[in-house]
Amino acid sequence: MRIAVLGGTGKEGSGLALRWAHAGHEVIIGSRDAEKARRVAEELNLALGAGRIRGADNAGAARDAEIVVLTVPYAAHKDTLANVKDAVQGKVLVDVTVPINPDDFTRVAVPPGGSASKEAQAILGQGVKVVTAFQNISATHLKKLDAVIDCDVLVCGDDDAAKRIVMQLVADAGMKAWDAGPLDNAVVVEGLTPILLGINKRHKVKGAGIRITGA
Amino acid sequence: MRIAVLGGTGKEGSGLALRWAHAGHEVIIGSRDAEKARRVAEELNLALGAGRIRGADNAGAARDAEIVVLTVPYAAHKDTLANVKDAVQGKVLVDVTVPINPDDFTRVAVPPGGSASKEAQAILGQGVKVVTAFQNISATHLKKLDAVIDCDVLVCGDDDAAKRIVMQLVADAGMKAWDAGPLDNAVVVEGLTPILLGINKRHKVKGAGIRITGA
Numbered sequence A, B: 001m002r003i004a005v006l007g008g009t010g011k012e013g014s015g016l017a018l019r020w021a022h023a024g025h026e027v028i029i030g031s032r033d034a035e036k037a038r039r040v041a042e043e044l045n046l047a048l049g050a051g052r053i054r055g056a057d058n059a060g061a062a063r064d065a066e067i068v069v070l071t072v073p074y075a076a077h078k079d080t081l082a083n084v085k086d087a088v089q090g091k092v093l094v095d096v097t098v099p100i101n102p103d104d105f106t107r108v109a110v111p112p113g114g115s116a117s118k119e120a121q122a123i124l125g126q127g128v129k130v131v132t133a134f135q136n137i138s139a140t141h142l143k144k145l146d147a148v149i150d151c152d153v154l155v156c157g158d159d160d161a162a163k164r165i166v167m168q169l170v171a172d173a174g175m176k177a178w179d180a181g182p183l184d185n186a187v188v189v190e191g192l193t194p195i196l197l198g199i200n201k202r203h204k205v206k207g208a209g210i211r212i213t214g215a
Helices: A011-022 A034-050 A060-062 A074-084 A116-124 A160-172 A183-203 B011-022 B032-046 B056-063 B074-086 B117-126 B160-172 B183-203
Strands: A004-008 A026-031 A053-057 A067-070 A092-095 A129-132 A153-157 A178-179 A209-213 B002-007 B025-030 B052-058 B067-070 B092-095 B129-132 B155-156 B177-179 B209-213
Touching: A004 A011, A004 A060, A011 A026, A011 A034, A011 A053, A011 A160, A026 A034, A026 A060, A034 A053, A034 A060, A053 A060, A060 A074, A060 A129, A067 A074, A074 A116, A074 B067, A092 A160, A116 A129, A116 A183, A129 A160, A129 A183, A129 B052, A153 A160, A153 A183, A160 A178, A160 B117, A160 B160, A178 B183, A183 A209, A183 B177, A183 B183, B002 B011, B011 B025, B011 B032, B025 B032, B025 B056, B032 B052, B032 B056, B052 B056, B056 B074, B067 B074, B074 B117, B092 B160, B117 B129, B117 B183, B129 B160, B129 B183, B155 B160, B155 B183, B183 B209
Parallel strands: A004 A026, A004 A067, A026 A053, A067 A092, A092 A129, A153 A178, B002 B025, B002 B067, B025 B052, B067 B092, B092 B129, B155 B177
Antiparallel strands: A129 A153, A209 B209, B129 B155
């Protein structure tokens, strides 16, 4: 598939971009700064030893892609969504955003709209299939292509076909996906990240994660 | 310790009661129906081969205990808390309640008060140390004392000393506890249960759970 990774110059986004390109997908890194996006794309192509990644500004990346993945910080969430709203109509948007509490990153704060991804759906309208995934994946090991990511991916969304596409992309990135129900459930998956960051802090580690057991 | 398990005639409560009694704690099963509580206590004593469990009405159980564990359905949450409010002042109350969405038990519904346990704290007042735990533990295997429970316990609360007591009780019941931060984080732990119930339903299993990795 042709995948745009908006905010793809960041650690999480560029790690996912590298893994998808490695799996044979065509990837467009999106950034507010198109020049920076192109530079990061070239670095990733060098790491990959192939030319499947290019850079563009966020709206251009979203326009050219079949599926759009959003990996910006929560502070840039609304503006980025408004910026790409037209370009993503009719597409699947994968929201990776975690609403981090500015006062304490280990304390859950439920956003006014119910969750970051419910806010995304409200901004984009019903013409876009919002699916959430990857919020609990630490960026730490994403760029090591042979590293086993010891964390499952909980996938939420209201459109089953869109969810199946995203679950395949999770597998293509070397992770295990679980259907975690409708978009209403994303508040929980987003909120797991502050809990994992608290465990990181207390245990002096970088990549605490979760695994689903018994199924 | 002397532990009251309110709603302890149910599957989750009686399973925890049995495990704590097995670990040497004195347990009081609480129920709206004291007679039923005494009957279940006797059954558990028979299973245990010891007489460390007795039954009482909820308020009596709470009054006689050092620590009070609440395992009632969400529909009985507010009434039970109001009923034991005086009896639990100055104590630790462990809230196991999951707010189940009556329209769809696999869909997360955040309660008006932020979470069941925040509602408990509001009802009981600041004289009670509310800690949450065990919401994600399926009752299925609790009563088999030699069964390994393949699910970790995320413990939330605003009082560190109270949280440490509860984390020890988790270990005494044969499970692994993690400090999952302040009571504000309980909305996530409570909401994990509908997600796990959805996984149970889709995968035709009974006891999907979670494990924390990487820490």
